Amino acid sequence: MAALARAALRFLSRPSYGCVAGASFLQSSVRPGLARGICTASRLFGDAGEKSDGTLGAHSMQEPQLENETKEAKHEDDGSRKTSHSDDLEGEAIAGEEFEEQTKLRVLNRALEFVPEYGWSMEALAEGAEAEGLSAAAAGMFEQGAVELVVHFVRECNTQLRKQLTEENARLQQEQDEQRPVEEFLRDALESRLRMHIPYMDRWSQAMGLLLTPQALPDSVCLLTELVDEIWFQAGDRSTDFNWYTRRGLLAAIYSATELVMIQDSSEDYEETWSFLEHRLANASLATQAASQVKQTGESLVQGVIGAAITAKNLAGFNQRN
Amino acid sequence: MCFLRKARGVAAALARRCLSVEARKSNFGYEVVTETEKTNKVYGVFQNVAKNYDTMNDAMSLGIHRWWKDSFMRLMNATPGIRLLDVAGGTGDIAFRFLDYISSKPHRAFQKEEQDLSWEEISQMYEQREGEQSIDKGSMVVVCDINKEMLHIGQARARERTNTNGLSWILGNAEELPVADNKFDIYSIAFGIRNVTDIPRALDEAYRVLRPGGRFMCLEFSHVTNPVVERLYDIYSFQIIPVLGEVIAEDWKSYQYLVESIRLFPDQSAKSRPN
Numbered sequence: 001m002a003a004l005a006r007a008a009l010r011f012l013s014r015p016s017y018g019c020v021a022g023a024s025f026l027q028s029s030v031r032p033g034l035a036r037g038i039c040t041a042s043r044l045f046g047d048a049g050e051k052s053d054g055t056l057g058a059h060s061m062q063e064p065q066l067e068n069e070t071k072e073a074k075h076e077d078d079g080s081r082k083t084s085h086s087d088d089l090e091g092e093a094i095a096g097e098e099f100e101e102q103t104k105l106r107v108l109n110r111a112l113e114f115v116p117e118y119g120w121s122m123e124a125l126a127e128g129a130e131a132e133g134l135s136a137a138a139a140g141m142f143e144q145g146a147v148e149l150v151v152h153f154v155r156e157c158n159t160q161l162r163k164q165l166t167e168e169n170a171r172l173q174q175e176q177d178e179q180r181p182v183e184e185f186l187r188d189a190l191e192s193r194l195r196m197h198i199p200y201m202d203r204w205s206q207a208m209g210l211l212l213t214p215q216a217l218p219d220s221v222c223l224l225t226e227l228v229d230e231i232w233f234q235a236g237d238r239s240t241d242f243n244w245y246t247r248r249g250l251l252a253a254i255y256s257a258t259e260l261v262m263i264q265d266s267s268e269d270y271e272e273t274w275s276f277l278e279h280r281l282a283n284a285s286l287a288t289q290a291a292s293q294v295k296q297t298g299e300s301l302v303q304g305v306i307g308a309a310i311t312a313k314n315l316a317g318f319n320q321r322n
Numbered sequence: 323m324c325f326l327r328k329a330r331g332v333a334a335a336l337a338r339r340c341l342s343v344e345a346r347k348s349n350f351g352y353e354v355v356t357e358t359e360k361t362n363k364v365y366g367v368f369q370n371v372a373k374n375y376d377t378m379n380d381a382m383s384l385g386i387h388r389w390w391k392d393s394f395m396r397l398m399n400a401t402p403g404i405r406l407l408d409v410a411g412g413t414g415d416i417a418f419r420f421l422d423y424i425s426s427k428p429h430r431a432f433q434k435e436e437q438d439l440s441w442e443e444i445s446q447m448y449e450q451r452e453g454e455q456s457i458d459k460g461s462m463v464v465v466c467d468i469n470k471e472m473l474h475i476g477q478a479r480a481r482e483r484t485n486t487n488g489l490s491w492i493l494g495n496a497e498e499l500p501v502a503d504n505k506f507d508i509y510s511i512a513f514g515i516r517n518v519t520d521i522p523r524a525l526d527e528a529y530r531v532l533r534p535g536g537r538f539m540c541l542e543f544s545h546v547t548n549p550v551v552e553r554l555y556d557i558y559s560f561q562i563i564p565v566l567g568e569v570i571a572e573d574w575k576s577y578q579y580l581v582e583s584i585r586l587f588p589d590q591s592a593k594s595r596p597n
Contacts, residue, residue, distance in 0.1 A: 103535075126401040134535025136404055137507040145399065 104141055106132050108152045111139075112200075119203050120146045120210055147216045150207045154223050157196045158230065165189060165234040182235050183281050189231045190255060191274055194262055198270075205263050228252045254280045348519055351582030360519045365469060367576045368412070368517075372471035374571040375413055381566050382577075391512065394541045395419045398508060406463040407506040407531060409496050409524075410514020412472025414479055414489075417463045421485055424461050462488035464506075468495050496524040501531045508532075512541040516587040545589040559584070 111128025118124040125139035125146070132138075142148040172179065197204050211220040228251040237247060257280060262273045313319050348360040355363065371378065379387050394416070400406070402424055408416045467473050473491050480486050494500045496511070496518050509528045518524045528538050546552040559581040567577030 122399055123401050126403070129535060132535075135507040135533040135537070136401055137533075137537040138535035139401065140397075140399055140508075140537050 100141070103134070103138070107134070107138060107141070108149060111149055112153060115149070115200055115203055120150050120207050122146060125149060144215050147210050147213060150210045151216060151219045151223070153200075153207070154211070154220070157193065158223060158227050160196065161189065161193050161227070162230050162234075164192060165230070169234055179236060183285060185235045186231065186251065187274075187278060187281055189234065190251075190258065190277055193227070193231075193255075194258060194270075194273070194277075197259075197262065201263070204259075208259065208263070224252055224255070228255065250284050254284060349583070349586050351579040352586070357519050363579075364517045364519075367579055368469045369471050370573050371571055371576050372412070372469065372475050375472065375475065376415075378567065378571055378577075381570055382563050390541065391415055391419055394510075394512065394539070395423050398423075398510070398537075398539060400424060400461075400508065403460050404507045405460070405505070406508045406510060407466060407499075407501065408463060409466045409499070409509065409511045409528075410468070410517065411465045411510070411512060412467040412469055412476055414465055414476035416510055416512050417465045417476075417489060418479070418483065420463050421487075421489060425485060462490070464490050464492060464501075466492050466494045466496070466499065466501075468493070497527060498523075499527045499531055503530050504533045505531050506533065506536060508537045508539060510539045510541070513543070515540055515542055516583050542587065543584040544587065 107125065107128045109128075110131045111125045113131070114124040114127040118127060122139055122142075122145045125142055126136040129138040130136050139145075200207065210216060225248065228248045231251060232247055237244075239247065254277070258273060258277045261276045262270060265273045267273075310319075346357050347354050348357045349355070350360045350363045368375075383390075398420075400420060400423055404424070406417070406420050408414075408420070411417055465473070465476060467476075470493060473493060477491060480489060492500060496514070497520050509532050511524075511528075515521060515524065525538075532538065546555050563581055564574045564577045567580075568574040571577075
């Protein structure tokens with residue numbers, strides 16, 4: 001019951017869904033939606049680029065890949081027979097697509113085991129395919145090759161983090177415990193997320209490089225924004241003004257910096273990385289305090305200037321009524 | 323008694339098959355012929371053009387066919403250990419490119435990796451690499467062609483190359499490959515499938531010889547989408563190419579067949595629909 005209420009609250013208070021109670025309704029429904037819009041647009045742009053590369057003029061290269069029609073698929077398709085021929089074809093096409101998705105996931109998950117040895121590369125994917133019982137050529141399913149492997153891994157890490165944080169919050173809710181201070185929560189969330197890289201630490205710089213290539217950029221930007229959004233949401237952030245952006249932007253910057261530090265960290269259990277993380281978080285909260293102070297000072301300054309202007313007008317005689 | 327009955331049954335089936343094959347029509351360019359005639363005529367075409375095949379490819383496509391085949395290789399993105407069957411690959415363009423691609427892989431991987439080794443470690447690595455071949459992992463390529471002349475040309479070209487480890491040549495028909503089941507990782511057919519008389523059979527054979535998870539790759543001419551370019555392409559195909567054929571290879575008709583068969587091959591959307 002509590003979980004349902006939480007889910008409903010989450011749905012309603014997510015700025016991007018545009019339904020927030022309060023005076024800032026219009027503001028929040030337009031601006032946070034912009035972030036999602038940018039994310040989707042960058043994804044679409046990336047897709048359009050890929051599609052236009054696929055069709056050339058005087059010739060076309062075909063690869064009707066036989067994974068869709070391998071022997072296992074034939075058995076599966078028998079279950080989805082419908083009456084008319086076109087329905088048959090459609091049913092087969094859908095079953096074939098699902099089968100392809102499942103096969104891709106299987107190969108990707110298996111390929112992660114080979115990353116420490118072969119790096120984030122087509123070789124790792126080929127070994128993964130072989131380990132799954134398919135031909136090494138099945139790695140050709142991944143047109144973007146190693147990039148798809150890295151993106152898949154990052155997505156899996158984010159999903160795992162989400163599960164972890166949700167469970168933790170549910171547990172805290174049940175036990176009626178005090179909510180932890182935000183800074184501590186952020187620190188723990190980022191630490192557990194970064195710890196997921198440890199098995200692949202030797203090759204992580206290669207992965208970071210791959211995430212910055214043009215093919216991967218839309219996806220990697222989206223994954224990063226989803227990550228920081230998730231962490232802030234779980235930390236209890238329900239802001240509906242510009243803070244929404246500042247907080248996520250700050251956290252993304254901290255996460256990226258800490259990731260870089262972690263790559264070249266050789267201390268015991270990455271202690272230096274975690275202390276770096278703590279310091280950056282402390283700096284960040286100081287910065288937000290300073291920013292709000294500056295804002296207050298600024299406001300009072302402006303008021304002072306207006307007062308001085310009115311006084312000057314009075315003195316000069318402009319405000320007299322004759 | 324039993325044997326005689328069986329033999330009669332087999333003979334009857336053969337006769338029926340022969341008759342039905344005779345009756346089935348196929349296209350040889352714009353000419354409508356029977357299927358056996360098509361097979362023979364196509365054989366004749368390639369027998370005539372074999373000697374000038376590569377020169378003509380360069381002349382007709384202005385050298386762009388090399389670009390297409392290089393892209394094909396990049397799309398294939400083979401890793402060491404892959405077994406390729408190149409069907410209708412007579413003069414060996416795809417097979418040679420495959421061998422080059424495979425042997426260049428370790429070099430490329432090395433360049434990306436360790437940047438700060440000591441000079442002793444680097445020289446050790448060079449010594450190691452001379453010894454190891456990706457053939458140790460089992461890479462091989464088999465070139466299959468129905469036409470002996472084309473295979474001879476390919477073999478002559480192979481003799482001029484330094485690296486031919488893992489390369490072999492077989493004479494065979496795409497509709498009836500002399501290969502066992504589940505043997506190959508990649509089946510490629512570059513500019514060959516439109517010359518096959520019974521394409522569905524060739525596809526069935528491809529399915530048969532490929533391992534589960536294997537890849538079917540087909541490089542073929544298709545239709546031009548842009549109408550302006552299409553007009554220019556038509557003029558080029560029908561006015562210039564056969565003339566080139568006559569001048570360089572002294573064979574107008576073979577190149578007439580070539581451009582006609584390109585026009586008749588299904589376009590991109592028809593090819594990608596399952597049937």
